[in-house]
Amino acid sequence: MANDFRQSSVRLSCYSCPLRSMSHFRRFSEDELDFVARFKRGELSTDAGATVVVEGTNSAHLYTVLEGWGFRYKILEDGRRQILNYVVPGDLVGLQGALMAEMQHSVEALTPMTLCMFERSRLFTLFEKHASLAYDLTWLAAREESILDEHLLSIGRRTALERAAYLLAFLHERGRLTGLLDETRRYVPVTQTHVADTLGLSIVHTNKTLRRLGDRGMIRWLDRGCDVLDVEALCEVANWRPDDALVRPFI
Structure with missing residues (x-):
């Protein structure tokens, strides 16, 4: 995929970050907000299809998604792709590259995205001086693990429709x-x-399965995406309920 992205200095101050006004995200203390504002080094804007981080590399930056959709994935040597998870505003990108020798997966933009850039070399200052923010990183990593647990359960035990x-x-x-x-x-x-690369299905099987959901009035498939018409019915078919809307951290 093309790496069509643009880096810039800080254009949006952390003090006026739109994510802070959302009830889904926990509040920063004044000290935490001051640190994050100094920790931030700029912003990255990407077009849809751009690769944000690449498996096997070691980026100098961490990123928090500010706007847009993306996805994490791995590719086998023969080109087959497995999508691991999706990223949305508030999600952290690149933590593996900060704590390990290199990234173990890639991240691609599904839509145009804006990401806040943080200098990886200053990450350990966060652990040394801001225990609450260090806990937030642990929470984010644990939450990612729980999501992957559910994805693995889905691939291993749910039917294609589910x-x-x-x-x-x-x-x-x-x-x-x-x-x-x-x-x-x-x-x-x-x-x-x-969808096929997330669920481990062929394109033909995926098409037939999505058509069944559409025929039941749960979704309407459009160009490069779908409208979700009846999320409650989708949850019933999947035998899945979202977690209670917990207030979650972000960096």
């Missing part, structure tokens, strides 16, 4: 909580190829 219903309900919930979706905006920007 898998697709779960994925679209999951994406709708993540979009709703982070301001990407609401009662009038129901469009989830994933193609059938993205």
Whole structure:
């Protein structure tokens, strides 16, 4: 994929960050906010299809998604791709590269994205001087693990119809909580190829499965994505319920 992105200095102050006004995210203390504002080094803007971080590399930066959708993935040597998870505003990108020798997965933009850039070399100052923010990083890593647990359960034990219903309900919930979706905006920007690469299904099987959900009035498939029409019905088919809307941290 093309790496069509633009780095800039800080244009949006952490003190006026739109994520801070959302009830889904926990409040910073004044000291925490001051530190994060100094920790931030700029912003990265990407077009859809741009690769934000690449497996096997070691970036000098960490990123927090400010706007847009993206996804984490790994590729086998023969080109087959497995999408591991999706990223939305408030999610941290690049932590593996900060704590390990190199990134173990890649991240690509599904839509145009804006990400806040943080200098990796200053990460340990966060652990030394701001225990609450260090806890937040631990929380984010643990939350990612719990999401991957659910994804693995879905691939291993749910039927194709249940898998697709779960994925679209999951994406709708993540979009709703982070301001990407609401009662009038129901469009989830994933193609059938993205769905297939997430669920481990062939394109043909994915197409037939999504058509069944559409025939039941749960989704309406559009160009490069779908409208989620009945999220409750999707949850029932998947036998899945989102967690209670816990207040979550971000950096």
